[in-house]
Amino acid sequence: AKYVYFFGDGKAEGSAEMKNLLGGKGANLAEMTAIGLPVPAGFTISTEVCTEFYKNDRQYPAGLTHEVASNLKMVEDLMGKKFGDPANPLLVSVRSGARASMPGMMDTILNLGLNDTTVQGIIAQSGDERFAYDAYRRFVQMYSDVVMGMDKEALEHILEHKKEDRGVRLDTDLTAEDWKELVGKFKTKIRETLGQEFPEDPQEQLWGAIGAVFGSWMNARAITYRRLNNIPADWGTAVNVQSMVFGNMGNDCATGVAFTRDPSTGENYFYGEYLVNAQGEDVVAGIRTPQPINKAKKKDGDLPAMEDVMPDCYQQLVNIRSILEKHYKDMQDIEFTIEKGKLYMLQTRNGKRTAKAAIKIAVDMEKEGLIDERTAVLRVAPSQLDQLLHPSLDPKAEKKVIAKGLPASPGAASGEVIFNADEAEAAAKLGLKVILVRVETSPEDIHGMHAAQGILTARGGMTSHAAVVARGMGKCCVAGCGDIKVNYAANQFTDRNGNIVKKGDIITLDGSTGEVILGMVPTVSPELTGDFGTLMEWVDRFRRLKVRANADNPHDSKVAREFGAQGIGLCRTEHMFFEADRIAAVREMILSEDLEGRQRALAKILPMQKGDFVGIFREMKGLPVTIRLLDPPLHEFLPQEEKDIESLAKTMGVSIQALKSKVEFLHEFNPMLGHRGCRLGLTFPEIYDMQVQAIMEAACELVKDEGFTIVPEIMIPLVAVVDELKRLRENAIRICEDVIARYGVKVDYLIGTMIELPRAALTADEIATEAEFFSFGTNDLTQTTFGLSRDDAGKFLPFYVETGLLEEDPFVSLDQNGVGLLVKMGCEKGRSTRPEIKLGICGEHGGDPASVIFCHKVGLDYVSCSPFRVPIARLAAAHAVL
Ligand code: ADP
Numbered sequence: 001a002k003y004v005y006f007f008g009d010g011k012a013e014g015s016a017e018m019k020n021l022l023g024g025k026g027a028n029l030a031e032m033t034a035i036g037l038p039v040p041a042g043f044t045i046s047t048e049v050c051t052e053f054y055k056n057d058r059q060y061p062a063g064l065t066h067e068v069a070s071n072l073k074m075v076e077d078l079m080g081k082k083f084g085d086p087a088n089p090l091l092v093s094v095r096s097g098a099r100a101s102m103p104g105m106m107d108t109i110l111n112l113g114l115n116d117t118t119v120q121g122i123i124a125q126s127g128d129e130r131f132a133y134d135a136y137r138r139f140v141q142m143y144s145d146v147v148m149g150m151d152k153e154a155l156e157h158i159l160e161h162k163k164e165d166r167g168v169r170l171d172t173d174l175t176a177e178d179w180k181e182l183v184g185k186f187k188t189k190i191r192e193t194l195g196q197e198f199p200e201d202p203q204e205q206l207w208g209a210i211g212a213v214f215g216s217w218m219n220a221r222a223i224t225y226r227r228l229n230n231i232p233a234d235w236g237t238a239v240n241v242q243s244m245v246f247g248n249m250g251n252d253c254a255t256g257v258a259f260t261r262d263p264s265t266g267e268n269y270f271y272g273e274y275l276v277n278a279q280g281e282d283v284v285a286g287i288r289t290p291q292p293i294n295k296a297k298k299k300d301g302d303l304p305a306m307e308d309v310m311p312d313c314y315q316q317l318v319n320i321r322s323i324l325e326k327h328y329k330d331m332q333d334i335e336f337t338i339e340k341g342k343l344y345m346l347q348t349r350n351g352k353r354t355a356k357a358a359i360k361i362a363v364d365m366e367k368e369g370l371i372d373e374r375t376a377v378l379r380v381a382p383s384q385l386d387q388l389l390h391p392s393l394d395p396k397a398e399k400k401v402i403a404k405g406l407p408a409s410p411g412a413a414s415g416e417v418i419f420n421a422d423e424a425e426a427a428a429k430l431g432l433k434v435i436l437v438r439v440e441t442s443p444e445d446i447h448g449m450h451a452a453q454g455i456l457t458a459r460g461g462m463t464s465h466a467a468v469v470a471r472g473m474g475k476c477c478v479a480g481c482g483d484i485k486v487n488y489a490a491n492q493f494t495d496r497n498g499n500i501v502k503k504g505d506i507i508t509l510d511g512s513t514g515e516v517i518l519g520m521v522p523t524v525s526p527e528l529t530g531d532f533g534t535l536m537e538w539v540d541r542f543r544r545l546k547v548r549a550n551a552d553n554p555h556d557s558k559v560a561r562e563f564g565a566q567g568i569g570l571c572r573t574e575h576m577f578f579e580a581d582r583i584a585a586v587r588e589m590i591l592s593e594d595l596e597g598r599q600r601a602l603a604k605i606l607p608m609q610k611g612d613f614v615g616i617f618r619e620m621k622g623l624p625v626t627i628r629l630l631d632p633p634l635h636e637f638l639p640q641e642e643k644d645i646e647s648l649a650k651t652m653g654v655s656i657q658a659l660k661s662k663v664e665f666l667h668e669f670n671p672m673l674g675h676r677g678c679r680l681g682l683t684f685p686e687i688y689d690m691q692v693q694a695i696m697e698a699a700c701e702l703v704k705d706e707g708f709t710i711v712p713e714i715m716i717p718l719v720a721v722v723d724e725l726k727r728l729r730e731n732a733i734r735i736c737e738d739v740i741a742r743y744g745v746k747v748d749y750l751i752g753t754m755i756e757l758p759r760a761a762l763t764a765d766e767i768a769t770e771a772e773f774f775s776f777g778t779n780d781l782t783q784t785t786f787g788l789s790r791d792d793a794g795k796f797l798p799f800y801v802e803t804g805l806l807e808e809d810p811f812v813s814l815d816q817n818g819v820g821l822l823v824k825m826g827c828e829k830g831r832s833t834r835p836e837i838k839l840g841i842c843g844e845h846g847g848d849p850a851s852v853i854f855c856h857k858v859g860l861d862y863v864s865c866s867p868f869r870v871p872i873a874r875l876a877a878a879h880a881v882l
C-alpha cells in the first residue's frame with residue numbers, strides 16, 4: 001500500500017478529490033500545487049495510516065518509515081537543503097488535517113528540525129540571528145506543548161519574566177541574545193518538569209510530531225468536536241509535513257488569513273487580516289491586532305491595509321483569489337505567508353459562512369456563471385436557514401448599548417452573563433438562556449459555546465476561534481470587543497463606561513452589528529425577499545414534495561403563507577378551546593351530565609369555532625387546510641386549582657363537591673393512551689358533529705359569499721381500527737351533506753385520518769378504504785412505537801443520545817429504521833387499496849431536513865411543519881431531488 005503522497009514544484013500525487021485519504025488540508029495543498037500556485041513542497045501521510053495506527057495498538061504500518069524518508073529526500077532535493085544539516089538545514093512544519101475541517105482541534109508544529117547545531121545554519125542562511133533564535137524558541141514552545149505535554153503557561157511565565165527584566169512590553173522588543181537565553185531556560189524548565197530532555201535529533205523530533213498528530217485524533221477536544229458534528233472516529237487524520245517559509249524574517253514578510261468573499265454577509269469583496277513580520281497563528285491568536293488586507297472596507301482607527309503597505313504582494317494575492325474561485329467555484333478560506341516579498345499559499349478550503357452569506361454567495365456565483373442553479377441550491381444547507389428565519393433585534397426598540405465589538409456571527413440573542421464554559425453548560429441544562437463571555441475562546445470552550453445562546457469575547461478578530469466556531473454553529477457572536485474588561489476572578493466585566501456587569505445579569509448581543517446591549521431587547525421577523533427569495537424560487541422549481549405548515553389561527557396561517565407554505569397540514573382545534581372566553585363553555589360541555597347539557601354548551605362553542613375556520617380559510621386563500629378534530633383527553637380542559645373549581649361550580653350552578661368528583665372521575669393514569677382522539681368522538685359524537693358543522697359552515701359561507709374555492713380536509717385522530725373511522729366518517733358525511741344542502745352551494749370535502757398508532761400503520765390497507773387521506777402523526781407514532789412517553793423522556797433520552805444508545809433523539813429526527821418502516825408500510829398499504837390517497841406527515845419531523853428527505857423517498861405528497869421551518873423543509877425537499 002501507498003501511505004505517503006508528495007507535492008511540490010507544480011506536481012502532486014494527490015488532488016482535491018482525495019480528501020478522504022489525504023484530509024482536507026493535504027488534498028488542497030496537492031491541488032493548489034498542481035494548478036501552479038506557490039505552495040512550499042511537502043508530503044502527506046494518509047488517513048489510512050491513522051486508522052491502521054489505532055487498529056494495531058498504536059503501531060505504524062510497515063514501510064511507512066521508508067516512504068517518509070524517501071519523500072523527505074525529494075523535498076530536500078527540491079529545496080536544496082537537508083533536514084538536520086548543520087550548514088544548510090531544512091525546517092518543516094508538521095500539520096494535521098482531517099477529512100472535515102476541525103478548526104483548532106489539532107495542533108501544528110512549526111520550525112521543526114531546529115537544534116543547537118542547525119540553528120547556526122539558519123543564522124548563516126538568513127544572516128539574522130534574532131530571527132533564528134525566535135524561530136527556535138517558538139519551536140521549543142510548540143513542540144514541548146503538543147508533543148511532550150509540557151504546561152504552556154510555565155514557559156510563557158519565563159518569557160513574561162524576561163520581558164519584565166529587560167523592561168520591554170512586546171515580544172518584538174527582545175533581542176537575539178534574549179531569545180537564545182530563553183531557549184536554554186525553556187529546555188532546562190522542560191527537563192526539570194518532565195524529567196526528560198528536549199530532543200535534539202531532528203528525526204526524533206519529526207517522528208515525535210507525527211505521533212502527536214495521530215495521537216491528537218483521540219484527544220478530548222477532538223472527540224467532543226466529532227460528537228457535536230457527527231464525524232465518525234474511524235475517518236482518521238492525515239499528517240502534512242511541509243517545508244517552512246517564514247513570515248517573520250523582517251518587514252517585507254507577513255502572514256495572514258483571508259476569505260475570498262465576506263463570510264459574514266457574503267459580499268463579493270476580498271476579506272482578510274494579516275500581520276507584518278509574524279509567524280503562523282499570530283493572526284488568529286489575538287496577541288497583536290491584525291491589519292486589514294483590503295482598504296475598501298477599512299474603518300477609521302484600523303491599521304493600514306496590505307493593499308497600501310505591500311502593494312505587490314497584495315496584487316499577487318488578488319490574482320490567486322480569482323484563480324482559486326474560478327478553480328474551486330466556491331468561496332475559499334485561505335492561509336498565506338509572505339517571505340521576503342514572495343507569497344506562499346499554505347492552505348485553502350471552502351470557507352465556513354453564515355446562512356446569509358451562503359445564500360448571497362450562491363446566488364451571486366450563479367449570476368457570475370461560476371455555478372448553475374442546481375449547485376446554488378445545494379450550496380445552502382437546510383439546517384443553516386434556521387439562523388436566518390430567526391428574529392433579529394427590533395430596530396425601533398430602545399436599547400442601551402454598553403459596548404461594541406466585531407459583528408462576528410449574525411443573529412440576536414439575550415441571556416444571563418456566564419464566564420465559564422462548564423457553568424454555561426450546567427446553566428443551559430437547567431433551561432437557562434446564557435451568554436458566554438470570555439476574553440477569548442479556545443477549543444476547550446466548545447461545549448460552553450454550544451450551550452450558550454450567544455458568545456461575547458474581548459479579544460480576537462473576525463477569524464478568531466470564537467468567530468469561526470460560532471459561525472459554524474449558527475450562533476450569534478460578538479468578538480474582539482475591546483470595550484469590555486473581563487475579570488474572571490470577580491465573575492464580572494466592565495463596559496465601556498466602566499459600569500460593572502455581573503454574572504447572571506441579562507445582556508443582549510447583536511451579532512450583525514457587534515453591539516452589546518444591557519437587558520433584553522425585543523426582536524422582529526426576518527427578511528424573506530431579495531437573494532433569499534431568488535434561491536427559494538429555484539428551490540421550488542426543483543422539489544416534488546409539497547410543504548405545508550402546522551397552524552391553528554389566522555396569524556400563524558399568514559406567517560405560514562409568507563414562508564411559502566402550500567397549505568395547512570395540521571390545524572389543531574383544541575388550542576382554540578383554551579381561549580379565555582371559551583374555556584367556560586368547553587368546561588360546561590365536558591361536565592354536563594347529559595346529552596342535552598352538552599349540546600347546550602356546544603351550541604355556544606359552534607359560532608366561535610366557525611369564526612376560527614373562516615379566519616383560517618380566508619387567510620389561506622383556497623390552499624388546502626387539514627383540520628384535526630378534538631384530540632386531547634378531556635381532563636386537560638378542566639380546572640385543577642381549588643378556587644377555579646369553586647368559581648366554575650358557581651357559574652354552572654352545581655355543588656363544589658359534585659364538580660370535584662367529576663374532575664376526579666375524568667382523571668386518567670395514562671392519558672396519552674386514554675380517552676382521547678376518535679375515542680372521544682365515538683363516545684361523545686356531538687362534539688365532532690359540532691366541529692364538522694363549524695368547518696363546513698365556514699367553508700360554505702366563504703364559497704358562497706366570497707367566491708373562494710375551498711376543499712376542507714377533515715381529519716380524525718388516533719384511529720387504530722378501521723371501524724372507528726367508518727362510523728365517524730358516516731357521521732361526518734351526514735353533517736357535511738346537511739350543511740351543503742342548507743347553503744345550497746357545491747363544496748367538496750375530504751375525510752381522512754392520522755396514522756399515529758402502530759396498528760393503524762399495520763392495517764393501513766383496511767383503513768384506506770375509509771380514508772381519503774393519511775397524515776402520519778410521527779410524534780405519537782414515535783411515542784407508541786418506542787413505548788416511550790414524550791412527556792417523561794426528557795429524564796433519560798439525553799443519556800441515550802450522549803452514550804450512543806440512540807444516534808439522535810427520535811422526536812427530533814425520525815427514526816428511519818423503525819418508525820420510518822411503519823410510515824413506509826402505511827404508504828404502501830394505503831395506496832394498495834386507494835391508489836389516489838393523499839399522503840402527508842405532520843409533527844416535528846416535518847421540519848427536520850433528514851426526515852424531510854426520507855419523506856420524499858417514501859413518496860409522501862407533503863410534509864407539514866411549524867411555519868418558521870417551512871423554508872427549511874422546502875430546501876430539504878429540493879436537496880432530496882438533487
Ligand atoms: P490549522 O489546522 O489550525 O489551521 P495549520 O496546519 O493550517 O493549522 O497551521 C497553522 C498555521 O501555521 C498556518 O496558518 C500557517 O500560518 C503556519 N504554517 C503551517 N505550515 C507552515 C509552513 N510550512 N510554513 C510557514 N507557516 C506554516
Ligand code: MG
Binds near residue numbers: 103104281
Ligand atoms: Mg490551529
Ligand code: MG
Binds near residue numbers: 335347
Ligand atoms: Mg490552517
